[in-house]
Amino acid sequence: MPIHGVYDNALTPQVHEYGMSDTISTIRDDFIALMGQMVEAHGMSPISGRMLGLLIFDGEARSFSDLATELGVSRGSISANARVLVARGSIMKENRPGDRQDYFRISDQSFEIILQTLTQRMLDISSRVHELSERIPSGDADGAGARRRLDGLSNFYQAIALGVRQAQNHLNQDQ
Amino acid sequence: MPIHGVYDNALTPQVHEYGMSDTISTIRDDFIALMGQMVEAHGMSPISGRMLGLLIFDGEARSFSDLATELGVSRGSISANARVLVARGSIMKENRPGDRQDYFRISDQSFEIILQTLTQRMLDISSRVHELSERIPSGDADGAGARRRLDGLSNFYQAIALGVRQAQNHLNQDQ
DNA sequence: ATGAATGTTCAGTTCGAATTGAACGCAGAT
DNA sequence: ATCTGCGTTCAATTCGAACTGAACATTCAT
Numbered sequence: 157m158p159i160h161g162v163y164d165n166a167l168t169p170q171v172h173e174y175g176m177s178d179t180i181s182t183i184r185d186d187f188i189a190l191m192g193q194m195v196e197a198h199g200m201s202p203i204s205g206r207m208l209g210l211l212i213f214d215g216e217a218r219s220f221s222d223l224a225t226e227l228g229v230s231r232g233s234i235s236a237n238a239r240v241l242v243a244r245g246s247i248m249k250e251n252r253p254g255d256r257q258d259y260f261r262i263s264d265q266s267f268e269i270i271l272q273t274l275t276q277r278m279l280d281i282s283s284r285v286h287e288l289s290e291r292i293p294s295g296d297a298d299g300a301g302a303r304r305r306l307d308g309l310s311n312f313y314q315a316i317a318l319g320v321r322q323a324q325n326h327l328n329q330d331q
Numbered sequence: 332m333p334i335h336g337v338y339d340n341a342l343t344p345q346v347h348e349y350g351m352s353d354t355i356s357t358i359r360d361d362f363i364a365l366m367g368q369m370v371e372a373h374g375m376s377p378i379s380g381r382m383l384g385l386l387i388f389d390g391e392a393r394s395f396s397d398l399a400t401e402l403g404v405s406r407g408s409i410s411a412n413a414r415v416l417v418a419r420g421s422i423m424k425e426n427r428p429g430d431r432q433d434y435f436r437i438s439d440q441s442f443e444i445i446l447q448t449l450t451q452r453m454l455d456i457s458s459r460v461h462e463l464s465e466r467i468p469s470g471d472a473d474g475a476g477a478r479r480r481l482d483g484l485s486n487f488y489q490a491i492a493l494g495v496r497q498a499q500n501h502l503n504q505d506q
Numbered sequence: 507a508t509g510a511a512t513g514t515t516c517a518g519t520t521c522g523a524a525t526t527g528a529a530c531g532c533a534g535a536t
Numbered sequence: 537a538t539c540t541g542c543g544t545t546c547a548a549t550t551c552g553a554a555c556t557g558a559a560c561a562t563t564c565a566t
Binding site: 395396406407409410411413414431432433 | 542543544545546
């Protein structure tokens, strides 16, 4: 059961405006819409973000159909997006005896995984750039500057990876 | 003048394969192609990334026409992408007396700016989520869990911002 | 058996961002 | 005056990702 029983579709992102009634379902809708936008920066689809938003807000597990209904999207979309979110480890699929529906809940390592993935990608880029740098023949005088700049870029990404890792530690620290 | 005078177009991303001649122009092409792919994760267009790649590799300023020719893209694309890169502060436009061409070079604060922008975006998201959390009526028992989870997300983004800022310091440290 | 509910698949559609290319304005050169 | 080279603009095009919706297989209920 969702927190307040009935929710409107969360299709329109909204800023807090004058006269808007601040019901919890309005806030929920705003949050879901916000998450839909945020994740695009991480290369995910809007629906994935809205699903995450809904599941984070509600906390508990929600059914496949509920997701389709409350987000106002096709079952096909839920199916496809749930598959990648489960694969990523962001959400978990639950099945209950005597109930054929699939249920999904936000994974408790959801954030952890995001940071882990991010760190990995940064390190990956760093090493790929470094490999290119090493392929520059060391005898080549013209290439010295290029190698220096490529190494700088490689260090750049490595530094980000370290920073993210520290964020990870920081978060684990206070649970 | 570019480092080795003449370069092929860098249209096809390449891995280091058997039998590939490791000339500096091949490495350059690979790097440009790699940058074209990398920046898409940051929401920039491929051509922007390739321009950055070319300018980072060469180090010196390159002309508007050179960019169009060497990347094999239309002048319209160079114009549009250069505009946003300059606006972002990633590259700098130079003009030389007695030469009507525009020249571009990689900005020395190029990396700095990326991190600054990233930090800003993380903090922005963090505060937007926190605002939503605060709008949840404190009397609402059902909302307590939601508020806790939203605050967790807000902290998450704040931690990333801190991590990135530390990366920034780390990089400034050794120039 | 028939029907209803559930999740998956896939062909089709939509939609927007990226890119092109032609037209344009401008500035020097001939 | 004309021409050429330069960068900008904008309408048209391309291209791919996201989403839909119908068809399908499966399972359970009647």
